[in-house]
Amino acid sequence: MHLYLVRHPRPIVAANTCYGRTDLAVAAEELASAHASLLPVLPRNAMVFSSPLRRCMDLSESLAQTLGCAKPTYDERLAEMHFGDWEMRTWDDIPRTAIDAWSNDMVEYQPGGGESVMQVAQRVRAFRDELTELQIEHAIVICHAGIIRLLAACEHGLSVPEMALYAAQKPHKIRYGELLVVDC
Structure with a gap:
């Protein structure tokens, strides 16, 4: 399967x-710019999966239609990590x-009383496992930088705790609207 990971x-x-x-x-x-840059490199008739947050939904709907x-x-x-009472501060x-x-325990600490990276890794792994069962050739996933890092960590054959640690320790440089293609 070719996994096309797109940041909103x-x-x-x-x-x-x-x-x-x-x-x-x-x-x-911003939406038009991302759409235009992604359109030439994404496969037609692929399955599209998206975070339910608007910043992902708008792009996933326009790309799927086109x-x-x-x-x-x-x-x-596929939703981004919940930062509890840190949100919008x-x-x-x-x-x-x-x-x-949080920096002393990047994996288990729950910033603002929200989710830990471990909790996010568990839900991302469950998504990835179900995606594998579909046995499809191409999947486009519109989501968030943290989710992309965890999905990429899945491809290294890491356990959920190892995925969480890998994603937490690896600084990301995933730009808005950027595409990462992973061959599974």
């Missing part, structure tokens, strides 16, 4: 804001002690 376009949010599970819109020009794919399948397991407003606690 830049959402409408102030810089330096923690916004994991918060449902944010994308400006029309590529002649069935309507996207929205899956909660600037990183400067989050107490340094809390950020330090």
Whole structure:
């Protein structure tokens, strides 16, 4: 299977804001730009899966329609990590002690009382396992940088705790609207 992992376009949010599970819109020009750059490199008639957050849904719907794919399948397991009461706060407003606690336990700590990276890794692995069972040639997944890192970690044959650690320790450089192709 060829897995086409796409990060959503830049959402409408102030810089330096923690916004994991918060449902944010994308400006029309950002959506159009991502759509135009992805269209030539994505397969036609593939299955499309998407996070149910708007910043992913809008892109998945427009791409699916243009590529002649069935309507996207929205899956909660592809949603970004929930940062609890850190959501929509600037990183400067989050107490340094809390950020330090997270950096000391990147896998199990639940930032803002939300989800841990381990919890997110468990749901991403469950999604990936079900995707494998479908035995399809191409799958397009529109989601978030953290989810992309975890899906990529699945391809290294790592256990769920190893996936979580791999994703937590590896800084990402996945740009908005970027595509990562993984051959499974």
